[in-house]
Amino acid sequence: MENTFNQFDLNKQLLNAVEDLGYTSPSPIQEKAIPVISHGHDVLGIAQTGTGKTAAFLLPVLMKIKYAQGDHIRCLILAPTRELAIQIDTAVTELAKYTDLRHKAIYGGTGTKSQIEALQSGLDILVATPGRFMDLYLKGEIVTKAIQYMIMDEADKMMDMGFMPQIRKILEVIPRKRKNLLFSATFPEKVERLSEEFLEAPVRIEVTPQATTAETVEQALYETPNFRTKINLLEFLLSKDEITRGIVFCRTKAVADNVFKFLERKGMKEDEVRVIHANKGQNTRINSMNAFREGAVRILVSTDVAARGIDIQEVSHVINFDVPVIYEDYVHRIGRTGRANLEGQAITFMTPAEEYHIAKIEKIIRSEIPRKPIPTEVNVPETPFEEQQGILREIDNQRKREDPNFKGAFHEKKAKNRPKDQRTSKHKARGKKRRR
Ligand code: AMP
Secondary structure: OOOOHHHOOOOHHHHHHHHHOOOOOOOHHHHHHHHHHHOOOOEEEEOOOOOOHHHHHHHHHHHHHOOOOOOOOOEEEEOOOHHHHHHHHHHHHHHOOOOOOOEEEEOOOOOOHHHHHHHHHOOOEEEEOHHHHHHHHHOOOOOOOOOOEEEEOOHHHHHHOOOHHHHHHHHHHOOOOOEEEEEEOOOOHHHHHHHHHHOOOOEEEEOOOOOOOOOOEEEEEEEOOOHHHHHHHHHHHHOOOOOOOEEEEOOOHHHHHHHHHHHHHOOOOOOOEEEEOHHHOHHHHHHHHHHHHOOOOOEEEEOHHHOOOOOOOOEOEEEEOOOOOOOHHHHHHHOOEOHHHOOEEEEEEEOHHHHHHHHHHHHHHOOOOOEEOOOOOOOOOOOOHHHHHHHHHHHHHHHHHHOOOOOOOHHHHHHHHOOHHHHHOHHHHHHHHHHO
16 A cells, blocks of 8 residues: 555645645654544654654644634644744644644744734644743733643753753643643653653654664765756766666655656656656556566656655665655665665765755764765766855754754855855846756
8 A cells, every 4th residue: 555644534634735745655753643643642752853753743733623713722832942943833834724723933032022912813823932931921921721732842952951940830831631742852861751740641652763774785975066966967877887777866846857857858768767756646656666667667766755665676776866854764765775685876965955964864874874076077067056045044044953042154154155246136046047
């Protein structure tokens, strides 16, 4: 059976939102947690960022609270930092886009006016840092009596940041009868104690990312400064005969389509390359899979839909055109090759914005992926202005995630790095990007 979000008891509004986000198959934590939360159990989730944990707790909760109702919050989500609070609230915006649910993130270090206004106008979901929650609660701005779901995200970080006193107070002022979900990247003793206090007969769900990658797989990493270099390098690698059967993994459907179109333009025919992803229709997908499995097609360009559940043996090469943001997918992806004692190669392309994710993946697989220099035959063009800005912005966001006090260097860089002619002609730069 194919592994899709249809296996869960989710309504059309949520399934459509998931589809818009381009999630084709649930991640392991989603597969495990969504049914358990839907059944009304408390959950203790041990999962790191990058596992898809946010959607794992949001989807079943959104399913339960469904639509806007009354004036008082029914779901409270606590997060240690303002960045995480904003990130969770953004995920709510995306997943609840086809519902009328009202939500807001509140956090310190900024004025209370708009936060209070949102609370007064009625909310269903509140995402909060513990300190700001207590401030506004003590001001009488938060009514807690309707809270049915209480979620703590990154509980270990909350403990480390010394939020325990505030959390204790919050637990005193919210209704006893409620569902509780606690997520933590690690499970030290203090989190264990908190979970005993806070959760009632919880189901423990742990995604221990597979620590080892198949030993018969040879891994390599190329530091590619930009998209165009990735394309050039891919073309070069595919021109070699040793890739007898390769899968090219891309993060999104759009990238997969782009890569496919590029290879087509380079003269690769239907018997050489196919693309599969969720938008392709079941039949087309199955046909392409079968053709690839039988060896009638040499290269398959794919999103992660092909990485799970579907057994394709004897892949000679896996090429990660993008670094997966769900880190376990790295292990899943490269597990396609080197099966049954066959030698395989897993090649990854990495832009500067993806270094952050590679560092996390290397932690999970507990080894460093060997770096390889880009072959001299491959043209390495300069990074277009807009792409460079996007990369810098992403790096800034990553640093903010790691360090709540980091203010961001992007704005200074922006002024300094921007060439004069482009400072006046934003549209020109944008047009260039589209024609790429
Ligand atoms: P999280 O671990 O919740 O921080 O999620 C990590 C990233 O994975 C986020 O960028 C999500 O948008 C993305 N994501 C979550 N679930 C899926 C899924 N099933 N398929 C693809 N991407 C996902």
